[in-house]
Amino acid sequence: MHAGHAGRADRQRLDLRRHQETPILLRLVMAMWRNALAAQFCAGLALGLTVSFLFFGNNHIISSRVGIRLTRDYDTGDIGHRGDVRKMAMHSGNDEWSEADHEALDRHGDGQSDNSFLINDHHMHEGDDDSAARELAKKVKVMIWVMTSPSTLHDRAKAVRDTWGQRAEQLLFFSSAHNKTFPTIGLNVSEGREHLTAKTMLGFRYLYDNHFDEADWFMKVDDDTYVIMENLRYFLSEENPKDPVYFGHHFGLIAAQGYYSGGGGYVLSKEALRRFGQKGQDPMLCKQDGGAEDAEFGKCMERLGVKTVNTTDTLGRSRFHCFDPETHIMGGYPPWYYKYDANGGKKGLHSISDYAVTFHYIYPSKMKRLEFYIYHMAAYGVKRGFQQLNNPPKDRVPIKPIYRNPPKKT
């Protein structure tokens, strides 16, 4: 008897020790597994469902579920694409962009079935009066260069060329590769985010070397930037190309006077381009490659004495935009935007000018829609008048960028 007792006690002690060795959670799972029929079945079911969904691949299904929560864009054909845009927009102009982000962007550009951009209803528009716009086009000479690449040429650059590009008098496409049919000018630079600064420098240099006399203003945009040409000319009509000045969506960091977002587009005066042409190749003044192209270009401009100015209209509403209209209206900004935007990170219907000039992250399908809204769709019976929305230079209130330095990390 004694031996038996001792044996049991020993066994119990042994059991205790073993129990102490395996973690409780694992024990629970194992107990469930051994005893519960339902648990085994459910585990199998769950695993089967998961495996199947993963197997059926379809980023569509998974990313579309994600896309639903973030937004449903006008065209839900691009399910989840806005999710990617927001991911993209999480980087400031200053961060290194990852190739994966741009991949995501490119992937959602258009598997569309209809490639035409042109609306052939000109005969219905014969009564339109665009004389004022045409006057401005004669008076204000802007040369625009579009930064594109071989991989985005045939969807995005083509969209630019067929939509708002039709209204630009002087439009050039720059890429890393020459293309005679499109046509694009090949710059001696490798593709990739890390060489965008070189692309920008070389692009403006090309303009200075070859087209300096052909225009008073020189603008750089991306191939997903939408420009409303008439409003660009209206804005520039009261500015002086002899001033060392440039315009765009103002970010209040990096340079003391701030700089302009690359995607939102920026316009140089003739004087600014002249200074760039004469001294811009000095690497002490202007970094020739590496970094973020808009930030580096902004520093370059500052060192050459070219000024940033307030580009808002008389009501303080923005004209150049680094995001698309819905983001600015709904205020779906990434957190960095509030630090960077020199105009206070405003949002809402009343924060954008009626004579807005640029929007960014406008993919080909969106370009089509913007064309439709701005130049075709109309509310019957409302005849639009001319608004006086410009701030002439002498009346312009200078804005100090709100944050002159990046916030210190605590």
Next chain:
Amino acid sequence: MSILAECVSPGKAPHRFCVGFLMGMVVASLIAAPLIMNGDNYYRYRTEPVSHVGGVSRMAMQEESTERSAELWSERSVLDREPQDIRDPASDLDTADRHLHRDDNTVAQRLTEEVRVLVWVMTSPQTLQSRAKMIRDTWGKRTNKILFFSSKSDPDLPAIGLNVTEGRTHLMEKTNRAFRYIYDNHMDDADWFMKVDDDTYVIMENLRYLLSGENSSEPLFLGHHFHLRYRSRGAGTMKYLHYQSGGAGYVISKEALRRFGEKGRDEKLCRQTHGAEDIGFGQCMINLGVRISNSTDVLGRSRFHCFPPGHFTGGRYPSWYHAYDANGARKGVQSMSDYAVTFHYIRPSEMQTLDYLIYHLRPYGVLHALQNLNREHNTTSLPAGHSEVFAQP
């Protein structure tokens, strides 16, 4: 291999797991298959409810199921699950720049006085705060009169309670009651009466322009024209069931509302409950002798739209649309009229953006002339090939 053996032999743990696993895969493929089949054209829209045409068979019509994709998942329920993404909608919407517009609104004003439209919005307690409010604060401001109908009344919006249960199965009842309420109380307030969903965006000026070419004392019915093919019982020939898409919004004339008010309770003419509200109401209108008027413009471009604009510019439709659209499911930027009237599946944030893009953003120096886009008014205004409009009551 011994694991496989264990899987097959019943009574053991691995067996139960394997059975569960296989069932999981089967269930997943059933869910995923329709999505895969549609590939890139995967849409989260409800199909036009052919299944509800069963209700119409009570009116001695036998339908044949046309090709349709499976109902992927209900768009409505997806939108209802969205987080609130509106921050202070009302305060953000006052655009104080109208005095600067220098717009000449005389023509639009004249039309507002001459063409009176009463719009009623079908909403629900769940979507009232986000969607109905946004409508009230965006395009709702440009209506002559706008009413919101929900299952429960809400004094704040304000919304009229119809005392029905919420849910898609009760939409027919809701629609009937709403129109009856309007017939009883607001018959004299307008010449035209429009029904929309709370995710429909309406450009009121263009609606009035369209209706200015029509006569409200005739029994008329306009919207995004859908037709459904079916094989008629007995005759064995293919016929078309005509109606207007509910989500895209539809308008009826005063005469049509009068006929509905007088005879709409007759179960033989108008389905009272259950089934798809747009098909039901459409058939009701046709049985009462109301005529569908072609709402496309003189270039054949659509004005009412059951999808957001991007679908039309991109030409990416769910497969069922090609069978349903009576205008040939045209694609591309050229398929929409400059004077488009409605778009559907518009989220609250998109309504604000549309307000900005249509009424505020403009190119400096370009003055659009008024275009003559209305069709010549004629009696045979249906698209070619549709001689069957009226069912025999």
